[in-house]
Amino acid sequence: MLCQKCGQKTASVHLTRIINGNKSETYICEDCARENGELDFPLEGKFPLYQFFSSMMGLNVPGGDAVAPVPATDPGLQCPACGLTYPQFGQIGRFGCDRCYEAFGSHVLPLFRRLHGNQKHLGKIPARAGVNIKARKKIEQLKLELQQKVMAEAFEEAAELRDKIRDLEQKLTAGGEPDA
């Protein structure tokens, strides 16, 4: 059968439309279908993925296969920065911003384990952000020492440590956020 639109090619797409109970059928070729946007399903490709996420996360997908709901997830969870809720994340399968990771915290770790078989990054560390990570670790360590010194009433040494920490913290805030 030839395409009903261009009349040139073999029809390979069968369109059935039901509008207000009126059924119409069209046979067209793939090119004409593409041309008319008949093959552009907005969820194409994405659908199985987000359905997959949602079922992993224990959320029900509208129109998806019924997945036994897991009550453990909290639908009230929301990212304070971009406003994305946890169920929305399940639907679109995308985080809204970097803060979502923190906001959904422990809820998404099992997802990472299932997707990647892992939940710890072992690759590259960005040069500048990496410096900050190291600096933060140093500060944490110094603060711990400071506490010990204060407990031991070694105030002179404690004051030295306090200055060191202040210095590091200043460097961190000065060099850290050029975009802010």
Place this chain on the structure above:
Amino acid sequence: MPEEKEKEQPGRKAQEQREQKKETAVEGAVPPQGREMDPDVLAVEEKRLAEINSKWMEGSGPEGEIVISSRVRLARNIKGLPFPPLASDEQRKKVLAVAERVLAEQKDCFAGMEMIKLNEVTPIYRQVLLEKHLISPLQARENLVSGLILRADEVISIMVNEEDHFRIQCLLPGLQLDRAWEEASCYDDYLEKGIDYAFDEELGYLTACPTNVGTGLRASVMLYLPALVLTGQINHILAAIGQVGLVVRGIYGEGTEMVGGLCQVSNQITLGQSEEEIWHNLYSVTRQLINQERKGRQQLLNEQRDKLADRAGRAYGILKYARLLGSQEAMQLISDVRLGVDLGLLHDVPVSTLNRLLVLTRPGCLQYLKGRPLNPYERDLERAARIKQFLP
């Protein structure tokens, strides 16, 4: 003197080819317009043809007869800005502004690189960029506030405001995953000089999609495996690939089918492995595929030499003399010719020409060269004409 002669010849050849095309077009009942040999038109066409060429089409890389290209892509985001899928146009513009600022600040690193704003170019041009594997289907289809930073040789490209704020890509001919990773990582460092990345100590680079988190690295190879298809081994090999954390797709990404033995293999896991481990895993599997494909080709050559030569010759005949060619059919035929060339059964067709034709005969490129939108029927005519023009 001889130089002048050489200069003249290509022009005359092109003129002849255009004459032939004119014939085709008339027979196909397409209204002839602007058919006169205008040197300006010719210059525009030459320029557009040159634009369509990319480094990876050269076919000269290591293992070039099986591995068409190697690609490494890194997903990166700016700290504190919503990811593109949820960002407003204002926020998206902010990302473009950050990109422009970094390009200006790090002049030495980004020498000769400019940003193309994708909402300022035509949909046909976006389609061309997609067909050259430089932007994503989403960026090509939608008129989004997004950009593409491109190095002149097109080996390095940075998508801005795709699903992530930045996607740094290195695309090289042949099997060169090591170099692709090094180059991409290098531009990653350049970019980071002026941008605070969204990075977490535990989870690595934070991305819009949970499937990219960690390294944000997608390594892929575009492969040409006709012998594995002809000998029917491909299916169980592909099934095995899935079990080692890799995915196989058609050459135009998710949801596209494998045609003519052309496919794309890439890693699926991005978290919990180092970048080297990830691309190396893909590299070893690719090596095995190359060995299998070579064995397959030898086997075919031993057992079915005449059949293969016949297949390649027929494909060449159709490509050279057909007047209407669909895109899948063309891809399959180009693939058949290529196998003949690779096995020494068919001569005088350079692999680079075949690689170019694979891209040139895609709908976007055909329309771009023509300078106007074409309906599917016109495209089939144009495709056949282009192939006739470029096939020796």
